Structure formats: C-alpha cells, structure tokens
Amino acid sequence: MSSISGSPATGAKTRGGPSRLGSSIAFEWTKLTSVRSTWWNVTISSVVTIALGLLLGGSMKASADNGYDVAMPAPHVAFQSLIAAQFLVMVMATLFIASEYTSGSIKTTLQSVPVRARMLFGKVAVIAAIGLVIGVVQSTIGTAAIALLAGDYSSFTATELSLTILGSAVDFALLGITALGLATAFRSATGTIIATVGLFGLPRIVPIFNIEWLTDFSQYFPTEAGTVLGLQTTAPYGWSTATLVLLAWAATALTAGYAVLHIRDA
Amino acid sequence: MIVLADLTKRYGEKTAVDHLSFQIQPGVVTGFLGPNGAGKSSTMRMILGLDRPTAGTVEIAGRPYRDIAYPLRTIGALLDPRTGHPGQSARSHLLGMARSNRLPSSRVDHVLGAVGLAEVARKRIGSFSLGMGQRLGIASALLGDPQIVMLDEPVNGLDPDGVVWIRKLMRSLAAEGRTVFVSSHLMSEMQETADHLIVIGRGALIADAPIDQVIAQSTRNSVKVRSPQTASLREALERAGMTVTTLEDSELQVTAGNLDQVGAIAFSIGAQVDELAFHRPSLEQAYLELTADSLEYDAILPRPTGT
Numbered sequence: 001m002s003s004i005s006g007s008p009a010t011g012a013k014t015r016g017g018p019s020r021l022g023s024s025i026a027f028e029w030t031k032l033t034s035v036r037s038t039w040w041n042v043t044i045s046s047v048v049t050i051a052l053g054l055l056l057g058g059s060m061k062a063s064a065d066n067g068y069d070v071a072m073p074a075p076h077v078a079f080q081s082l083i084a085a086q087f088l089v090m091v092m093a094t095l096f097i098a099s100e101y102t103s104g105s106i107k108t109t110l111q112s113v114p115v116r117a118r119m120l121f122g123k124v125a126v127i128a129a130i131g132l133v134i135g136v137v138q139s140t141i142g143t144a145a146i147a148l149l150a151g152d153y154s155s156f157t158a159t160e161l162s163l164t165i166l167g168s169a170v171d172f173a174l175l176g177i178t179a180l181g182l183a184t185a186f187r188s189a190t191g192t193i194i195a196t197v198g199l200f201g202l203p204r205i206v207p208i209f210n211i212e213w214l215t216d217f218s219q220y221f222p223t224e225a226g227t228v229l230g231l232q233t234t235a236p237y238g239w240s241t242a243t244l245v246l247l248a249w250a251a252t253a254l255t256a257g258y259a260v261l262h263i264r265d266a
Numbered sequence: 267m268i269v270l271a272d273l274t275k276r277y278g279e280k281t282a283v284d285h286l287s288f289q290i291q292p293g294v295v296t297g298f299l300g301p302n303g304a305g306k307s308s309t310m311r312m313i314l315g316l317d318r319p320t321a322g323t324v325e326i327a328g329r330p331y332r333d334i335a336y337p338l339r340t341i342g343a344l345l346d347p348r349t350g351h352p353g354q355s356a357r358s359h360l361l362g363m364a365r366s367n368r369l370p371s372s373r374v375d376h377v378l379g380a381v382g383l384a385e386v387a388r389k390r391i392g393s394f395s396l397g398m399g400q401r402l403g404i405a406s407a408l409l410g411d412p413q414i415v416m417l418d419e420p421v422n423g424l425d426p427d428g429v430v431w432i433r434k435l436m437r438s439l440a441a442e443g444r445t446v447f448v449s450s451h452l453m454s455e456m457q458e459t460a461d462h463l464i465v466i467g468r469g470a471l472i473a474d475a476p477i478d479q480v481i482a483q484s485t486r487n488s489v490k491v492r493s494p495q496t497a498s499l500r501e502a503l504e505r506a507g508m509t510v511t512t513l514e515d516s517e518l519q520v521t522a523g524n525l526d527q528v529g530a531i532a533f534s535i536g537a538q539v540d541e542l543a544f545h546r547p548s549l550e551q552a553y554l555e556l557t558a559d560s561l562e563y564d565a566i567l568p569r570p571t572g573t
C-alpha cells in the first residue's frame with residue numbers, strides 16, 4: 001500500500017475570504033460543465049431558437065409579400081421566441097441543485113464547502129454567468145435566424161439589438177437564480193418545475209378569471225418583467241421596474257432556499 | 267482528534283443519538299460498532315456538519331466542521347458508496363472537490379491511482395459497481411491528505427482483495443499518526459484492524475475501551491478442563507463460586523475463574539487433570555454479549571402455532 005500523501009495536498013496559493021468564495025465557484029463550475037445534461041440543455045435550446053427563428057422569419061416574409069403589415073425589428077421577434085430557452089435555463093438551474101439531492105452528492109458538496117451561504121453563492125454565481133451567456137447567445141442567434149429570412153421586414157437598429165441582448169442576458173440570469181432558489185427550497189426537480197410552469201403560465205391564464213387585483217398582480221410575474229426588458233416596452237412599467245421585479249423574485253426565492261438549507265439536515 | 271460532547275440527535279420522536287461523549291485519538295484505528303439503527307451513521311453525519319445536533323457539540327481538531335476553511339484537508343470521510351453525480355466521471359468528481367478546497371489536480375490522479383481506479387477515471391460514476399463506488403468514496407476521503415479519516419462501513423461491497431487492502435490502508439494511516447475512525451459490522455475484520463473500540467446501542471454509549479479490554483471483560487472468557495473425575499471437580503469449582511458447564515463426559519467449561527485457580531482446586535481435591543486450557547472469546551462473541559440488551563431490530567422468531 002503506497003502512502004496517500006504522495007503528492008503535496010496544499011497549494012502555494014494564499015488563503016483568505018475571497019479565494020474561498022472563488023474555490024466554491026470553481027467547484028460548482030466544474031460540476032455543472034462536467035455533466036452531460038447541461039450540454040444537452042444548451043444544444044436543445046439553441047436548436048429550438050434557430051428553428052423558431054427561421055419559421056418566424058419565413059412566415060413574416062410570406063405575410064409581408066402578401067401585403068400584410070407584419071414588420072417588426074428582428075431582435076423583438078427573436079425575444080418572443082425565447083420562451084423555450086428561458087424555460088430550459090430554469091430547468092438547468094433546477095437540476096443543478098435538485099439532482100444533488102436525488103443522487104446524494106449534496107453530502108459531498110457540503111462536506112467540501114460546509115458554509116451553506118458560500119455553497120449557495122457558488123451556485124448562484126455559476127448560474128448567473130451561464131444565464132448571461134445563454135441570454136446573449138440565444139437572442140443573437142434568434143435575431144440572426146429571423147433577419148436571414150425576413151430581411152427588410154425585420155430591420156432593426158443597433159440600439160434595439162443591444163438592448164434586447166442586454167435584456168435577455170439580465171432576464172435569463174435572474175430567472176436562473178429564481179429557479180435555483182426555488183429548487184433549493186423544494187429539494188425536488190418535479191416540484192420546482194411545476195412551480196416554474198406556474199410562473200410561466202399563470203399570467204396567461206389569470207386574465208380569464210377577470211379578477212382585477214389578480215390580473216394586476218400577474219403583471220409582476222417574472223416572465224412579464226422579462227418581456228419588458230426584451231422588447232423595451234414601457235407598459236405596464238419600464239425597464240427599471242422590470243429589473244427590480246426580477247431581482248425581487250430572485251432574492252425571495254434565494255432567501256427561501258437559504259432558509260431551508262440552514263434549518264434542515266442535508 | 268475528534269471530540270464529541272453530549273451529542274444528541276432526535277429525528278422527530280426518534281432519538282437516534284443519545285448524549286454521546288467520547289474522543290477519537292490519533293495514531294490508532296478506532297472501530298465504531300453497534301447494531302443496525304444504533305446511530306453510527308447519524309453520529310458521523312453530525313461530525314461532518316451535515317446534520318445539525320439537537321444538543322451537544324462535535325469538534326474536529328478543535329473546531330466545529332463548519333469553521334474549517336478547507337475541511338477536506340483536515341478530515342476526509344466516506345459516508346455513502348453513492349458519492350457524486352451519476353453523470354459525472356470519477357475524475358471530474360474528484361477534480362471538483364479538489365478545486366473546492368484549493369488542492370492541486372495532481373492529488374486527483376494520485377488518489378485515483380492509490381485506490382485502483384486510474385483506468386476507469388473517465389467513466390461515468392453511474393456505471394460503477396458497488397465496490398468501485400466504494401473505492402471512489404475512499405479516494406474522495408483521501409483527496410486532501412487529511413490527518414483524520416472517517417469511514418462508514420468501508421468494506422461493504424469490496425472483494426476479498428479490497429477488504430485486505432482497506433485493512434492495510436487503515437493500519438498504515440494510523441501508523442503515520444493519523445486519526446482513523448471506522449464503522450463496520452464485520453467483527454472478524456474489526457478484530458484484525460482496530461486498536462480501540464467505541465460501541466453504541468440505541469444511540470447511547472456502551473463501551474469505549476481498547477479492543478483487548480473489551481474482549482477481556484467478556485464473561486465468555488473461560489477455562490476448559492478435562493478430567494476423569496468431573497463430578498467431584500465440578501462440585502469443588504462451584505463451591506469456589508465459579509460457573510461450570512459440562513461440555514462432554516470428561517470436559518468442563520468454567521467461567522469466572524482463571525487457569526491458576528482451577529488448577530489449584532483440582533490439585534486440592536486430588537483430581538487428575540488431562541487438559542487445562544484458557545478460551546478467549548472472539549470479538550464477535552464479546553460484542554454480541556455487550557449489545558444483547560440494546561438491539562434496535564431484534565429478530566422475531568416464528569411462534570409455535572397452536573390451536
């Protein structure tokens with residue numbers, strides 16, 4: 001039996017607060033990127049975005065050629081087609097923690113990073129970064145796919161494009177964090193995904209009931225706020241309120257997740 | 267060193283760990299024994315800060331687990347053969363752990379080699395057999411080259427080579443001055459590996475002593491004596507307060523007495539002694555005796571059916 005201390009265990013790097021946080025982020029990054037389902041998720045949502053973009057672009061061109069007025073800036077059309085991509089980012093964030101409870105690897109995680117807040121922050125940082133990147137990439141490829149087929153009928157300005165890219169990035173990152181917080185609280189993928197479907201679907205269903213306060217409230221659901229950012233609309237509120245609304249959802253979900261993490265046994 | 271003070275854990279109504287206080291010393295292998303459901307795994311989860319104690323404290327090298335900046339460098343543990351995400355490769359699982367505690371990636375390759383998983387390092391953990399999973403768990407425990415190693419039923423699922431390997435590993439870790447704390451249900455294995463034993467039953471401490479002492483305290487330590495005059499010898503031994511059972515026509519088993527005493531009594535009554543031997547019980551016998559009263563899940567024997 002060879003001794004276990006064959007190579008030095010301690011690196012030469014200095015210790016300290018920020019580096020502990022950094023190592024927890026590196027840990028979570030390694031986990032997320034070394035699991036195949038992450039890459040499937042990214043691939044599927046890109047394929048869906050491109051396919052939807054081509055479909056929308058093609059039908060815009062066909063309608064416009066037939067004399068209908070369907071002209072709309074490509075980035076805005078693209079954002080509306082990103083609903084599947086948004087949902088998949090939330091699924092990714094959900095599985096990021098829920099699968100740790102299913103597989104039992106949460107024990108390894110908390111053994112490695114025992115401070116709950118630091119562990120959760122590591123995951124938040126990784127999901128935020130991934131969400132930002134996916135938001136940028138998806139809105140860009142969606143715009144390109146639409147512009148490719150719709151041509152002049154989807155002309156847009158550089159400002160429109162940059163604002164939609166920025167809005168998507170912020171939207172995706174904060175949606176991801178919201179799902180992460182919910183999944184940390186629920187500890188189950190099924191429960192969290194049902195809640196996510198509710199967050200997406202309720203604003204569409206609620207107006208049917210014609211209850212005024214409920215309809216008002218549903219305007220503050222994350223997808224509605226995300227749409228304000230993606231399309232740069234001013235109703236029902238502007239971009240600053242929309243950002244605050246998304247931040248509030250993310251903060252609430254994270255607080256719930258942290259509370260459960262703090263109180264319950266692993 | 268691990269120090270438990272008055273450690274208690276209740277899950278709802280169920281008291282899994284009941285005011286446990288003991289210390290686990292470096293330089294020796296400490297075996298952690300107890301019937302199913304005695305609270306061994308619960309105790310270990312609290313040591314690692316995974317479960318929150320209802321009362322009491324645990325300190326590892328003087329600090330609670332959560333206060334250790336890079337805990338894998340201080341204490342390595344195997345709790346469950348299911349370590350890691352099934353979709354991850356063994357190597358990326360360990361690499362993640364290494365990054366979390368700022369360990370160089372050379373440690374990953376080193377421990378993979380040490381547990382014999384180098385060839386399957388890039389295979390998905392989900393495809394591993396129980397024994398391979400167990401080896402990966404041991405690799406995770408050794409990753410940070412820790413001074414304290416804690417293993418919950420490490421030989422579970424290992425082949426005979428693996429069992430021998432684990433035994434040697436634990437012995438060599440202890441010989442290097444590390445703290446080794448290991449639970450097991452395999453008494454013969456423990457007898458060969460452990461120096462010190464902690465025995466619990468229903469969450470409470472039953473014994474905390476060197477293994478030799480645990481065995482020596484057993485009432486099953488006995489003297490076997492063979493003689494043609496068993497009847498008179500038996501009477502004389504019983505008069506001296508010893509418990510005697512007749513094994514065969516010419517053989518007696520004597521407890522609560524030692525060789526000298528039995529020999530002297532035989533001599534005093536002029537009995538011929540053909541054989542006189544000391545019988546030392548196995549750890550298993552001593553253990554069964556210790557825990558007889560605290561079995562959590564006692565076997566239910568079939569009742570005779572009557573009409």
Ligand SMILES: Nc1ncnc2c1ncn2[C@@H]1O[C@H](COP(=O)(O)OP(=O)(O)OP(=O)(O)O)[C@@H](O)[C@H]1O
Nearest residue numbers: 277280281282300301302303304305306307308309
């Ligand atoms: N998370 C939990 N929730 C409820 N009860 C639990 C929990 N974990 C353990 N228990 C109970 O606590 C008791 C101790 O269980 P534990 O797993 O610690 O025993 P053990 O000594 O490791 O047993 P074994 O030898 O079978 O592994 C058992 O009665 C078990 O049912």
Ligand SMILES: [Mg+2]
Nearest residue numbers: 306307308418
């Ligand atoms: Mg157990």
